[in-house]
Amino acid sequence: xxxxxxxxxxxxxxxxxxxxxxxxxxxxxxxxxxxxxxxxxxxxxxxxxxxxxxxxxxxxxxxxxxxxxxxxxxxxxxxxxxxxxxxxxxxxxxxxxxxxxxxxxxxxxxxxxxxxxxxxxxxxxxxxxxxxxxxxxxxxxxxxxxxxxxxxxxxxxxxxxxxxxxxxxxxx
Amino acid sequence: xxxxxxxxxxxxxxxxxxxxxxxxxxxxxxxxxxxxxxxxxxxxxxxxxxxxxxxxxxxxxxxxxxxxxxxxxxxxxxxxxxxxxxxxxxxxxxxxxxxxxxxxxxxxxxxxxxxxxxxxxxxxxxxxxxxxxxxxxxxxxxxxxxxxx
Numbered sequence: 001x002x003x004x005x006x007x008x009x010x011x012x013x014x015x016x017x018x019x020x021x022x023x024x025x026x027x028x029x030x031x032x033x034x035x036x037x038x039x040x041x042x043x044x045x046x047x048x049x050x051x052x053x054x055x056x057x058x059x060x061x062x063x064x065x066x067x068x069x070x071x072x073x074x075x076x077x078x079x080x081x082x083x084x085x086x087x088x089x090x091x092x093x094x095x096x097x098x099x100x101x102x103x104x105x106x107x108x109x110x111x112x113x114x115x116x117x118x119x120x121x122x123x124x125x126x127x128x129x130x131x132x133x134x135x136x137x138x139x140x141x142x143x144x145x146x147x148x149x150x151x152x153x154x155x156x157x158x159x160x161x162x163x164x165x166x167x168x169x170x171x172x
Numbered sequence: 173x174x175x176x177x178x179x180x181x182x183x184x185x186x187x188x189x190x191x192x193x194x195x196x197x198x199x200x201x202x203x204x205x206x207x208x209x210x211x212x213x214x215x216x217x218x219x220x221x222x223x224x225x226x227x228x229x230x231x232x233x234x235x236x237x238x239x240x241x242x243x244x245x246x247x248x249x250x251x252x253x254x255x256x257x258x259x260x261x262x263x264x265x266x267x268x269x270x271x272x273x274x275x276x277x278x279x280x281x282x283x284x285x286x287x288x289x290x291x292x293x294x295x296x297x298x299x300x301x302x303x304x305x306x307x308x309x310x311x312x313x314x315x316x317x318x319x320x321x
Contacts, residue, residue, distance in 0.1 A: 043304045043306070046212075046216075046304070046306050046307060047212065049307065050212075050215045050216065050219060050307075055215070058215060061211070062208060062211050062212060065207055065208050065211060066208045069206070069207060069208055093255065096255055096282060096283075097205070097206050097255075099282045100204075100206055100209055100253075100282040100303050101206050101208040101209055103282060103303050103304045104206075104208055104209050104212045104213075104303060104304045104305075105208060105212070106304075
């Protein structure tokens, strides 16, 4: 009877470990894809390396702050470009700020979209700026959605008793 | 007294031989109007293993940075964003140098124009770095600082 119970326990442990391994594999694949698709760059790895026991939620905190602040900046940009007399200096300042914050967290596509936007700003090209703003919004929503999924996958791994391995280099 | 924008991190534990060589404190001021950037740069600075204690302070614009110095604060390294509200990076750098501030002032910017970076350097910077800042970039600043000691 005891042997049977121990056997059952072993089988349960193995299937749980198997489940955890599958989750960890899924997490690693998902994360690698973000780098491969150019949604994240190596700066994101810098954030991960800054996370430690004294600040175990550092990455989520910074990224959440980025989401909140960027949404505000994007709203400001929409309002700025809707003005009768567009203040391009103000528009440029907002895009510049978004470029800085997106590069600091590794949101590569958002950063690149900001670079293009600033060129149109310098030309005072309103249709160009509006197109760029749409592009930035799309890239922002994409990185937001992807990172929220990534964090959920990480939470699942941790809840299942696993740990999140730090990726040293993106596997491209 | 510790202000809300100040943070003190203990350096890593090293054996007694290394701790004799290690400086007691490294004070870093981060001047940037973006909260995300301030948070990342503050964390990068706090991870430096070059002092027994790393003290970081932040300012959201050039005037705040100037006011900190006028109230008697001093720093080993100042990370100064170029584009700041109220008083921009080049302006406040000029003011600080005119006041006799000898800290290492490092310009940090997302701008890629060499002309603008040169103008910023001329204002009194020791170095100008492009965002994003990384652990390697900050470590090499500290190496330069240590060589000047």
